[in-house]
Amino acid sequence: MSDSNAELKNIIEAALLVAxxxxxxxxxxTMFPSESPPTREEIRDAISQLEEEYAERVVELKQIDRAWRIQTRDKYAPWITRLAEERPARYSRALLETLAIIAYRQPVTRGDIEDVRGVSVSTDIIKTLLGREWxxxxxxxxxxxxxxxxxxxxxxxxxxxLKSLEELPPLSALRDLDVISNELNLRLDLEPGAETSSSAAMTASDGESHDEAQDVPEPATLIEVRSAERE
Structure with missing residues (x-):
């Protein structure tokens, strides 16, 4: 590897670490001078080199859609989460069912969501999901x-x-809900900033009744709604 390519890789790694x-x-x-930027192919090569270097480390280079980030591997979640001063945010069953229907059936209208859930969708739920930019x-x-x-x-x-929507578990491969819940709990516990007050501020106050706005783990209900999808 040339010195220039090695330096480009170091610059990209530093940017990913602090971004x-x-x-x-x-x-x-945008980090490079407009008169002498690297090519897109050079950046892709640097990313590929980083992926190889991180392959056996406790952190990984994860692709999210057309972007990349450096994150801790899922297997270390049980230890990392003990450092959190606050519990990760938890959301109401109604909000998560609504989000899951949108994820699996998009594009959908509010009426489509109500047809699947069998109850009306609170305006506050839609506002919350829009506010979170999900x-x-x-x-x-x-x-x-x-x-x-x-x-x-x-x-x-x-x-x-998730790298893309294709990584959502297929409806035909629905497995034991407890297993899925545990897997997604590990993912969410590793989300950058999941333990911060900004995330914790999102609670069950989304406009549903007390009975429906239960304090349930975020990932569990995201998958539960797939049972309704199969009917």
Missing amino acids: GQPLTIDKML IRQVGIRNVPGRPALYGTTREFLEHFN
């Missing part, structure tokens, strides 16, 4: 009333540690 969020190649290019309006259905169509965002992939 606090996944970086796209376009974002990485969903966004992706269009309008051309029917009377012109309801908004919702889909997930890159922030959704980042929060649930």
